[in-house]
Amino acid sequence: MDGIMTNKLFATRQGTILLGVIAAVIAAIALIVYLNHYRNSVNSNAESPVLVTKTSILQGTPGSVVKRTQVYTVSHVAKSALQQDAFVDPSELDGKVALRDIGQGQQLTAADFGPATGALNEQLTPSERAVVIPLGSPQSVGGQIGAGSHVDVWMSITKGSGAAAKPVVAQLLPDVYVLGVNGGNVTLRTSPQQAGQLIYGSQNAQLWLVLRPTVATSQSPRPVAGLKAGG
Secondary structure (H helix, E strand, O other), X not given: OHHHHHHHHHHOHHHXXXXXXXXXXXXXXXXXXXXXXXXXXXXXXXXXXXXXXXXXXXXXXXXXXXXXXXXXEEEEXXXXXXXXXXXXXXXXXXXXXXXXXXXXXXXXXHHHEEEOOOOHHHHOOOOOEEEEEEOOOHHHHHHOOOOOOEEEEEEEEEXXXXXXXXXXXXXXXXXXXXXXEEOOEEEEEEOHHHHHHHHHHHHHOEEEEEEOOOOOOOOOXXXXXEOOOOO
């Protein structure tokens, strides 16, 4: 009976049209399913940038230090492999501090960092120190130096005594970062050795800060200026 009905359906024009419409609908549905699957596949395999650690990051490390020391690299991974709330831009590290130890090769995520407290030690790497030196107004460029300034540190000292006395002015340290200024005290970011040099210089000579321009400048040999006493 079914065979007879099918033969009649094919034998009529209306039946042929109906079968063509049904086949077209089935093909359209199949195409839509395929396109959705393809789009989902493309979206899941599309790559996204993400910050990945090059070395381990210890708990308490400020995001600003992570940025400055570049202990991360920008990698591209499939979106399906992207961790939740992963950092895709270094600016996301601003104002944050690591809440836990982060291993090498890990994606940096919002869960790894919390708000920074603004403490001074959050601006230092393990190899850096903050040293405070007292300076007068002329020695600190008349109060024009503030947090974020870059300065050269010069030292003025007299060598010898009596007729043999010779004033000497020499650059002690080039391009030192200023962490802050409080009254006549200037806090500088240095290495441990440089901190010792500054402490010695502040006790045995007169230190002057020379403000550097905001544009990049090339390093040059440290200059030395000397004048004979009375000359």
